[in-house]
Amino acid sequence: MAHEERVQVAVKDGVADVRLSRPEKRNALDPAMFAALVAAGEQLKTDTSVRAVVLAGEGPDFCAGLDFGSFRAMAAGERLSASVQLPPSAGPARATGQRAAFIWAELPVPVIAAVQGNALGGGLQIALGADIRIVAPDATLSVLEIKWGLIPDMTGTQLLPELVGRDVAKELTLTGRRVSGEEAVTLGLATRVDPDPRAAALAMAAEIAGRSPHAVRAAKRLLDLAGRVDLATGFAAEQDEIGALIGSPNQVEAVTAAFEKRTPRFAD
Incomplete structure (x- = not known):
């Protein structure tokens, strides 16, 4: 699959509907997905007809994190994301994974993430790039990297403490424990719950697009x-x-x- 097909973008009535589109792999992050996320964000940055963005996953999950192929490569000392060719950036995020998450913060218009199913590791960090996170009550969110002997390296260490406080950020990062959508809202990790996060996000985006x-x-x-x-x-x-x-x-x-x-x- 070409990287362009990993992320689908449709713009209607001022709202960009962006979908991670690899449902058979729970929208896991591979080099093509990283490239597609950055390309979609760069495309939307310059589209003046876009007034709000909804970021969601195709299928039952938002994004389950890194592709298993990436972990196998790490065991051999490789970092597959480093091989991704991206246009230069003047922003603070330079590494590929950081760009894929922070590009949504760099958009001049609001980005609403609609999270259902799993948002784990790198998938959670992509959601952190959004301005607002609407989550299903039974969604599963986790700063999962510690399980693999890693740390969040897609902006998470810097952005998570702003949302949940330094102590909770440390707890989530050091334990890797999974939290529900309901608890995520309590912690400040998500904005609010809705049984249909994408419909709620599209409705909010339409309201913002009317301002x-x-x-x-x-x-x-x-x-x-x-x-x-x-x-x-x-x-x-x-x-x-x-x-x-x-x-x-x-x-x-x-x-x-x-x-x-x-x-x-x-x-x-």
Whole structure:
């Protein structure tokens, strides 16, 4: 299977429906899947018609982690992901696995992960790249790498403590224990549960796609700064963003449509 077929992307009404598409292997990560994830993300970065993204897995699982072939290669001292050819990146993520997860954080629009079945190891780290995670109550999430004598190396060590706190991040990483979707929400690892995560994610994406895309993108930029820059920098960025929005065509349209009690028509 060519790497392009590992991830399916369909854009409709401003929502990009992205699917990891290797259900017979529980959407496991092999070099072609890594390449496909990065290619899909890079394609969506430049598509101004996209206002929100849903990231899900085809079949019963989100992503069960690394392909067994990768583990066999590691036993021989090889790292298959290192062989993947990717376009250069100016972002903080440089390694292939990090790029496949962090590309979703780098998208200018919100990304909602819909998690059912297994999201294990690298599969969980890809979900961590999303802005919001909607999970099935009986989904299974795990920072599984310790089982294989490894550590999360797809951005997880840096992003997980932001979500769950340093102590819980250590507990999950050092034990590799599996948590349900319900517990994941309690821990802060997921945003909320829904019996049909993909339908819920698509509904949320459609709602976001109906808002001013300039305001949505500005909100994502600002919220991603929080806790990563000092307050003076964050407060100044907030004022820069609001200054650019007030009186802009889409902001005027938002107000006008609200007063006229009609659906706003925003320009991308």
